[in-house]
Amino acid sequence: MLAGALGVSVFSLVPLGFIIYIAADAGWDKVVDLVFRPKVAELLLNTLLLELFTVPIAAVLALTLALLTERSDLPFRRTWSWALAAPLAVPAFVQSYAWNTVAPSLSGLPGAVLVSVLAYFPFLYLPIAAQLKRLDPSLEETAASLGRPPHRVMLEVVLPQLRLALLGGSLLVALHLLAEYGLYVLMRFDTFATAIVDQFAAVYNGPAANLLGGVLVVLCLLLLGGEHLVRGRERYARVGSGAPRPALRHRLGRWTTPALLLMVVTLLLALGVPFYTLTRWMILGGPGIWQLAEILPALGQTLMVAVLGGSVTILAAIPAAWLGVRAPGKLQRFIEASHSYLGALPGVIIALALVTITVRAAMPLYQTLATLLLAYLLMFLPRALVGLRASIAQVPVELERAAMSLGKSPNQAMWLTTVRLAAPGIAASAALVALGIANELTGTLMLAPNGVRTLATRFWSHTQELDFSAAAPYAVLMILLSMPLVLLLRMQADRTTG
Secondary structure, X not given: OHHHHHHXXXXXXXXXXXXXXXXXXXXXXXXXXXXXXXHHHHHHHHHHHHHHHHHHHHHHHHHHHHHHHHHEOOOOHHHHHHHOOHHHHOOHHHHHHHHHHHOOOOOHHXXXXXXXXXXXXXXXXXXXXXXXXXXXXXXXXXXXXXXXOHHHHHHHHXXXXXXXXXXXXXXXXXXXXXXXXXXXXXXXXXXXXXXXXXXXXXXXXXXXXXXXXXXXXXXHHHHHHHHHHHHOOOOOOOOOOOOOOOOOOEOOHHHHHHHHHHHHHHHHHHHHHXXXXXXXXXXXXXXXXXXXXXXXXXXXXXXXXXXXHHHHHHHHHXXXXXXXXXXXXXXXXXXXXXHHHHHHOOHHHHHHHHHHHHHHHOHHHOOOHHHHHHHHHHHXXXXXXXXXXXXXXXXXXXXXXXXXXXXXXXXXXXXXXXXXXXXXXXXXXXXXXXXXXXOOOHHHHHHOOOOOOXXXXXXXXXXXXXXXXXXXXXXXXXXXXXXXXXXXXXXXXXXXXO
């Protein structure tokens, strides 16, 4: 496991090595000129404001929605819980495309925060709701029997047990905000990601974009360090199944109407606006926008790269996730950081690094499916690690030790206990990675072999040509393709009640 994790971590450092190489090649004077300038300060301020507003709002919204669906007598709570996962099926740049049509004046920081929250809050809602399902209700009942009022029970007993889910989901959202491109282009809000792509478009392989990528790496390391300090080293697993009964649901009373209103407004904003926009453009475009000669190949190629990329990424992430839970230490933290910082890099940085390496040292791999899959591995390792780490943390290490005491080797014990018991979570993580790959844009544009055009790249081509009607079918198919993966994630969350 250590050898596998180290091998993947060394490969994960390729983009960082590329950025360092560019910086060294440019020289210190040029680094100072390109990095320490007013435009970079403006991008840094925009990025920090985006993080400071979006992550807390998304976390509070997701926590509130999860508590309402899992711990209250909210009417139709099961239906609401399934519906709240559905926005995951709408790519962030499709959300932005929809809001750009409905409210063209919505732009800048307010528009960026609104669309970011609507696009990314399910990344927090799903793990929080799943964790609420598996908490032992006896802990809350004991606290209540000692005289603690409901709000104290929530603050002192429930919320501490949700820390891993809250921190993991918040980190994932924060990293997505650093790397997102299409959403902020349509919202006309400048971030490091949009500036990097603009620099590459203006001067191919220019040092300015690579050095801006280096600033993103620093921001990512700061996020990782902060998350690690807050997470601590608490144990989250227990031996035994706990109480085989659901937790007590609190009566909402007069708060029922506001709670239902929150559900309706959230879903109208996250799902209603994209549905209205896509329906409008398809009606305006008529049947002629369904060019099956272009659409069907794009659909098939999207499915292919999503399945292959998801499988490769999960297999590569398992060793690091297992070490992160079972053998925490300095080496493990280095391995985790070498993987996780990738989430802050725009796909174009990773893509350019692989283009440069393949052109200079491995020309047969240039613009091949293998290189594209390696790019997906680098882009989505952070997403895979968050889900895998949480799943493995729920399996007590004592089960592995018991298997070894019965004569199994350490590897056999791990596969027979931890991997098998964490299999639902592993499958959910694979689905989450495949969902990201199906909707990935910038890296695919640069690395896809000749003739490979995914739904996302076709959609973006039409939007750049301002042909919004022609783009609508690709957006619809991306959503339909993503829905089974979202349903799988929701089913895995439901199974945790057992």
